[in-house]
Amino acid sequence: MSNNNQMKMNSITLIDGSKILTEALVRSGADTFIGYPITPSNQMYSYGKQRFPLFLAAPDEISTAQWMAGLSATGHLPVTSSAFPGYALMVESINMMYSMELPAVFVFTQRLGPSTGSATSGAQGDLMFLKGLISGGYPVPVFSPTDYEDAWLLANKAVETALKYRTPVFILTSKEFVTTQKSFDLSRLKPLKKFEHVREISGEFKPYKPEKNLTPAFVPLGDDEYLTRFTASTHDQDANIKKNDPEALENTMRLRKKLIQNLDDFFVFDWDKEDTPAETLILTWGITASAAREAIEKLRRNGENVDLLILKTLLPVSPKVYEMLQPYKNIIIAEENLTGQLKEILFGEKTPGNIHQVNKIGDMITPEEIMKTVQNLQS
Numbered sequence: 516m517s518n519n520n521q522m523k524m525n526s527i528t529l530i531d532g533s534k535i536l537t538e539a540l541v542r543s544g545a546d547t548f549i550g551y552p553i554t555p556s557n558q559m560y561s562y563g564k565q566r567f568p569l570f571l572a573a574p575d576e577i578s579t580a581q582w583m584a585g586l587s588a589t590g591h592l593p594v595t596s597s598a599f600p601g602y603a604l605m606v607e608s609i610n611m612m613y614s615m616e617l618p619a620v621f622v623f624t625q626r627l628g629p630s631t632g633s634a635t636s637g638a639q640g641d642l643m644f645l646k647g648l649i650s651g652g653y654p655v656p657v658f659s660p661t662d663y664e665d666a667w668l669l670a671n672k673a674v675e676t677a678l679k680y681r682t683p684v685f686i687l688t689s690k691e692f693v694t695t696q697k698s699f700d701l702s703r704l705k706p707l708k709k710f711e712h713v714r715e716i717s718g719e720f721k722p723y724k725p726e727k728n729l730t731p732a733f734v735p736l737g738d739d740e741y742l743t744r745f746t747a748s749t750h751d752q753d754a755n756i757k758k759n760d761p762e763a764l765e766n767t768m769r770l771r772k773k774l775i776q777n778l779d780d781f782f783v784f785d786w787d788k789e790d791t792p793a794e795t796l797i798l799t800w801g802i803t804a805s806a807a808r809e810a811i812e813k814l815r816r817n818g819e820n821v822d823l824l825i826l827k828t829l830l831p832v833s834p835k836v837y838e839m840l841q842p843y844k845n846i847i848i849a850e851e852n853l854t855g856q857l858k859e860i861l862f863g864e865k866t867p868g869n870i871h872q873v874n875k876i877g878d879m880i881t882p883e884e885i886m887k888t889v890q891n892l893q894s
């Protein structure tokens with residue numbers, strides 16, 4: 516990596532979320548970018564070519580995910596960035612990587628749908644897609660940044676999580692976040708820890724024997740010490756393909772267990788609470804958090820007692836979310852989609868009476884729209 520391509524960290528500059536994410540991923544240990552250009556992810560493709568030690572331009576999205584799988588199996592940590600049409604084509608390959616336990620980071624830039632929607636209009640409409648991404652209902656870790664400092668730290672957490680638990684990981688962002696340039700003081704970004712594969716093998720090596728954190732030790736293809744195998748079909752600890760064998764089924768269930776049992780390790784959130792207990796909570800995520808923060812500030816200046824919870828790890832859903840929501844009489848969920856996807860994930864389609872929504876498509880939610888909902892409840 517040329518020093519000329521690295522971000523200078525001691526100055527105020529005009530920058531976008533794509534460059535922040537790219538730089539953070541490289542500094543965290545991701546070493547390969549594979550991509551097929553798609554609006555509005557093109558800037559990550561461009562920055563990736565400049566910053567990653569290895570850059571590959573794929574002929575299409577299916578090839579992108581397949582190349583990522585191959586490189587991950589040899590010990591690289593690959594990254595790509597795309598939008599819904601691209602990920603729709605990658606679903607089978609991502610499921611394959613999930614079952615093979617191949618780490619990778621996918622940056623998902625949301626835009627207005629359905630289908631190709633409008634590539635120049637953002638949205639928060641793809642959370643349910645990621646909720647059902649893995650066949651069988653298995654969870655995939657999903658992080659969602661709200662600002663540049665979030666993007667910096669969550670990219671680092673995404674790399675750590677991918678390697679530590681041998682899993683694909685998603686960073687769910689939006690068109691406005693990755694393409695909008697803002698003046699930002701780079702000195703606010705903290706130094707990042709660089710992660711790599713850690714080999715910890717106890718006793719006899721088996722490719723899918725659970726070790727620390729219910730995760731098998733990673734041994735790359737072509738290793739000089741151990742013979743390893745990868746397979747996406749139902750398999751036992753030796754990577755032998757088996758169907759109804761108890762060991763193979765337990766190994767399949769472990770894919771969920773390793774993430775659920777270690778969820779506290781990568782559950783990230785901001786909970787802005789007043790000293791005096793509040794009856795109303797605003798719950799949000801991603802790009803809408805900026806409007807929610809501004810709304811909270813104005814409401815408090817007007818004497819309103821309101822709390823704010825911003826979820827930055829969206830999936831798997833932590834039980835702690837329900838514990839944090841429990842004390843509030845009214846919960847307002849603000850998200851830029853038509854039905855309220857986070858609301859549906861948390862509460863299903865039959866919304867409890869104390870859950871209120873602020874939803875919108877085609878334009879970003881404003882602080883005033885959130886404030887109006889709060890004030891209607893308080894009156």
